[in-house]
Amino acid sequence: MSVDKETLVKVARLACLRLAAEKLEPLTDELNNILEWIETLNEVDTEAVAPMTSVVExxxxxxxxxxxxxxxxxxxxxxxxxxxxxxYAVPKVIE
Amino acid sequence: MSDPRTSGLIEGASGDWEIVIGLEIHAQVISQAKLFSGAATRFGAEPNSQVSLVDAAMPGMLPVINRECIRQAVRTGLALGAQINKYSVFDRKNYFYADLPQGYQISQYKQPIVGPGFVTIDLEDGTSKDIGIERLHLEQDAGKSMHDQHPDLTFVDLNRSGIALMEIVSKPDLSSPAEAGAYLKKIRTIVRYIGSCDGNMEQGSMRADVNVSVRRPGEGLGTRCEIKNVNSVRFVMQAIVYEASRQVDVLEAGGTIALETRLFDPQQGETRPMRSKEEAHDYRYFPDPDLLPLEFDDEFIAAARASLPELPDLKKARFEADFGLSPYNAEVLTAERQSADFYEELLEELAKLSGKPAKEVATRAANWVIGDLFGHLNKAAVAIADSPVSAARGAELLQLVDDGTLSGRMAKDVFEEMFASGRSASEIVAEKGLRQVSDSGELETIIDRVLADNPTQLEQYRAGKDKVLGFFVGQVMKATAGKANPKVVNELLAKKLKG
Incomplete structure (x- = not known):
């Protein structure tokens, strides 16, 4: 799995983060490095293992x-x- | 032309369209404290006074689940005949809004606490229909935003933030506005019976999101629109009629329906799109790392089951079978648990006073409760629990009619007075000397005098004007100040006039 610039922009908007245009390229690379690393975890067969919900029993x-x-x-x-x-008084938000 | 409210059919220019409806009902759980904090849930408190640091989403605060909210969700699931999941998971539903300080709502997504079930709704034409329930899950309510208190500010009160809600999701089994209304009422009746939600739609403790789509008969489901936060049965039905007609107009003009969230405006009677970005629907659910999976055992479920009262469907069937009530009477009397309890108490008392089996006096008692009592309670806007006339006193009044002390007319007057003063029927009867005169000797004397005093009318009657009989009955009633037994008067008069 990898992300492109478009996905990065969408995720940033969902998280209410403003990203400068020159940051897009390096951030996409960084994120893809992390995702790639996670891919190596995917090599382990966890078919029969229940998801772990806590590190403490x-x-x-x-x-x-x-x-x-x-x-x-x-x-x-x-x-x-x-x-x-x-x-709380906040700038008017109205649907 | 058929009425789309009951038929669920919209007659378009190019033929009929069916309406398909699904409801998501949000029901506030009755509990002292919130779902994940120890702050109070009371309605109408000073703004932000019932907010813990957990509800305000201060950094480092952790949610701890309220046992009562779990128990109420399980009880509600059982009352809906639904599957109870002994293992369920809380997820974060992510979105930004001023009244959601966490930036996410703790909800349940893939593994809810309650799975599939169903409820049976009764329709106006006397048929009934099973409506599938897809799931029930627990989630946090958001705070309350007020947009109309200041020209450029929104005021936010977090008292509601974190209160437990049950979201009850129906299958798209509802095919007319009338069915949707009956379903919402039925869910309300059930949660009120078991005491898991007060069902108060004006205060917002129960509200519905309505999913509406249209299709040609026999075709697959069309694209739906979701109408948010509708807060009365009437508005739900109005919103569906408007929205379905709007969709038919769009489709027949060659357009397509966009999957979108809309608002119902009761003043205009129309739905409007919400001005939110389409990404708002991308909630990015993931398991809440602050909460472990929710687990309980069979014993917990059994205890919840044992705490349930007789449910409305069973009570209605019992009223019909044991008391011989009509389906209509049974339905009205069992719609609220308090009404059913009142009726059963009155019936038991009346059976005791009259020495007759309950079944023999049941319909009379039902008609009195539904007609006289409910009529007065509605007019005075008083709940049955606060009725100035108790069940025992109602039974006493009915017995005074059965034993001939009061005529039906007199009983109505006595009831008016009981309702206004809270006194018993026997007190009023004794004080006013109200006693129906059924003694034929006494009545005969009065009748003789009435006939003697009105020779003209007597002649008219003898000449064949039967209607004058009513005049004589009226005169006798007047002479006895309304206390004469009308049945005896009629019999005696008929005999005398013939003679």
Missing amino acids: TDLRWRRDEVTDGDYAADVLANAPDVQYGF
């Missing part, structure tokens, strides 16, 4: 249905660029 932790958190709007909003009446 453990189960998903569950929590009880209790309210144990929240009620600190000021902390939550502390890093917001703008706050109005207790809301």
Whole structure:
């Protein structure tokens, strides 16, 4: 598997990254190097092996249905660029 | 011309088109805390007061799943007769929006917690139809954006961010707006019965994405459009009619349907394309590395199953079989669990008071609950749980009619007063001295006087004007202040007038 410049531009746009035109060529090469390296992993036959979900043998932790958190709007909003009446205020986004 | 709302057929210029509909219903899970955090879920709190650092996506915060949300998803799956997956996986669905601080929604993609199932819907023509459910999965809700509070700013409240949703995806088995409406109502009834979602569409705890396509009868599926976030049964049906007609117009003009997301505008009654880039659909799902697979055992499922109440379909069948109710009455009484409970309590009480088997008084009780009680509750906008007339008091009123104390007319007046004051029928009857006069001796005296006082009408009657009988009945009722037993009055009058 390899990527072309077009795919790179699309992926960058999906990730909201702006790439300078002169960066496209070298980045495509870099990404392809990584993908090529992954190709070598594909040489191992994993047909009968279940995908590994964690490096530690453990189960998903569950929590009880209790309210144990929240009620600190000021902390939550502390890093917001703008706050109005207790809301995050952002440049208008409308569909 | 057939009505597309029930027929599912659109008559185009070049012949008929069929509508094919699939629904994705988002149902908010009833829980104290959110799906992956300990923040509260209560509706209507101060903005951003029910937000944990997990919900605000602060760096380093990790999600921990809420047991109750898992249990409710399993209970809902069981109520939908669906396959429960003991192993499921949470994935990240990636997109950027101001009310989604993580930049992705934690959802389930390839391995959902609940697999295929079905529900049966009842249609207006008396038939029923099974609608396939493809899956049910758990996911996080996003925050709430308000675009109309400021000329150039959008206000964001993250209280809803991270609340657990069940997304219930139907197969494209729905073939008319009426079927889609019946399906949505049925899912709402089921989740409300089992208490996994409150079904409140006004507050947004239940909403639907509607997939609509059209095709020539017998042909394969056409390209669909998805109408996002429709929040009432009526709007779902309106949106489908509009969207299907629009697609037929495009196709008949030689155009093609683009796979796209649209919004329904209830004011204009039309759907419009959303101005989002086509790449927005490229969600790049991948397993969330912060969460291990979700696993539980048969015991967990068995406990969830044991906690389910009698489901609406079974209850309806039992009401028809055990009480001899009509399908319509059974349907109306079982649409809400509270109504069914109220009815059964009233019926039990009435059977006890009257000494008759339940089946004998069941239809009368059903007609009273559906007609008189529901009528008054609807008019006063009061839920049955808050009814000022309890089931036991309703039974007492019905028994007073059965034993002849009250006429049907008097019972209606007494009920009005019970509903307004919350007092019992016997109290009102005793206080007002309401007692139907059925004693023939007493009534005969009154009738004799009425006949003597109205010689002109008596002559008219004897000359063949039968209609005057009604006049005499009215006079007797007036003389007894409405307390005379109308049946006895009619019988006695007929006898006297003949003589």
